[in-house]
Amino acid sequence: MSSFTTLITVALGAILVNNFIVAQFLGICPFMGVSKKVETASGMGMAVIFVMGVASAVCWPINKFILEPNNLIFMQTVVFILVIASLVQFIEMFLQKSMPSLYEALGVYLPLITTNCAVLGVVLQNTQNSYDFITSVVYGVTGGIGFLLVIVLFASVRERDEFSECPKAFEGFPIALVEAGLLALAFLGFSGLDIFRFMK
Amino acid sequence: MNVKKQLMDGLIHQNPVTVQLLGMCSVLAITTTLFNGIGMGMSVLVILTCANIVIALLRKIIPSKIRIACYIVVIAGFVTVVDLILKAFLPALSESLGLFIPLIVVNCIILGRAESFASKNGIAASALDGIFQGLGYTIVLIIMCVIREFLGNGTFGGGILNGGEGVRILPEGIPALGMILPVGGFLTLAVVIAVMQHFLSRPKKSEQKEEVAK
Numbered sequence: 001m002s003s004f005t006t007l008i009t010v011a012l013g014a015i016l017v018n019n020f021i022v023a024q025f026l027g028i029c030p031f032m033g034v035s036k037k038v039e040t041a042s043g044m045g046m047a048v049i050f051v052m053g054v055a056s057a058v059c060w061p062i063n064k065f066i067l068e069p070n071n072l073i074f075m076q077t078v079v080f081i082l083v084i085a086s087l088v089q090f091i092e093m094f095l096q097k098s099m100p101s102l103y104e105a106l107g108v109y110l111p112l113i114t115t116n117c118a119v120l121g122v123v124l125q126n127t128q129n130s131y132d133f134i135t136s137v138v139y140g141v142t143g144g145i146g147f148l149l150v151i152v153l154f155a156s157v158r159e160r161d162e163f164s165e166c167p168k169a170f171e172g173f174p175i176a177l178v179e180a181g182l183l184a185l186a187f188l189g190f191s192g193l194d195i196f197r198f199m200k
Numbered sequence: 201m202n203v204k205k206q207l208m209d210g211l212i213h214q215n216p217v218t219v220q221l222l223g224m225c226s227v228l229a230i231t232t233t234l235f236n237g238i239g240m241g242m243s244v245l246v247i248l249t250c251a252n253i254v255i256a257l258l259r260k261i262i263p264s265k266i267r268i269a270c271y272i273v274v275i276a277g278f279v280t281v282v283d284l285i286l287k288a289f290l291p292a293l294s295e296s297l298g299l300f301i302p303l304i305v306v307n308c309i310i311l312g313r314a315e316s317f318a319s320k321n322g323i324a325a326s327a328l329d330g331i332f333q334g335l336g337y338t339i340v341l342i343i344m345c346v347i348r349e350f351l352g353n354g355t356f357g358g359g360i361l362n363g364g365e366g367v368r369i370l371p372e373g374i375p376a377l378g379m380i381l382p383v384g385g386f387l388t389l390a391v392v393i394a395v396m397q398h399f400l401s402r403p404k405k406s407e408q409k410e411e412v413a414k
Binding site for chain 1: 221222223224225226228229268269272273276277279280283284299302303305306307308311378381382383384385386387389390391393394395397398401
């Protein structure tokens, strides 16, 4: 069973030390695509937290009780991506019906999440690290929180692009990449964080 | 069918990475040694070509409402095949690429080409498109790998030459480790795209553009 300490370690690791975007390079496409405004970025972040948590919770039993006993581990990629795609569709319909306000807040970002590699990444990592159910869900949700944190920080930097001058060749996308690089450099500072020492 | 135009589109004018800005995750994450770059590029090329062929074959059968799900299943099938082949024959590559092989499923390049090209064109054109777009992707990966490996590790051809060690160009202690960390990935890609934009925005002959791509 997962103790409280391991859960905290996993959570802090997913948010700061092994952040999905700046340390593991997962989910770069939405990170670059929808980070022009803080509002859209936070909408996307919220949607990612939600989907990553639910996907971790759904894929864990599928892997444990269907794929593993039947020796079908090699089908993981196919099964998981199908589960995620249908899950996103299902969540979309469910929210539309029962929580219209949340549905409107997430808007177009929900369907886009299917091709966010952070979601498939978190599910595959859960099985690779053989996390138990609770740890998987915690890892999924906190990974999403880390995503939200970075994308909001990045969007607030990027909003200033329009008012600053930069070399012509760097205009638009390249300067955003440079900013992302600096953000990654800042987050590199967390990699020295020794969480276990605080716990003792 | 315009082979030359397709080739130039794949390599330069519609390069999947530097112009269409797709598939960033793998470009940034695995370009630390030349071996990784070539391995990843070839895997994507094979999967993209196979997926394009199958989707072009099925383009009249697949109902348009559920087409994305169908494409993903086709792509995931080929990704699994490549994943298993690499595990069996190139375990070292499979190890160092790790999670990013299964993640080719959600690489936007493949889904993007399926949606924008293979679903509208014939089999031969789609196959060529897969090969050329894959080549364009591979070339950017190789450029990134060479720059990052040289600046970050001081070597060339890591994983392939000199028994996997790579040929050492800069003595140890000089290279900036940051270049093989995530920071270096973002900065190198920024510079590569900026150089590309610089040359593409100038209306000049295609010879100069070729130099950049190489």
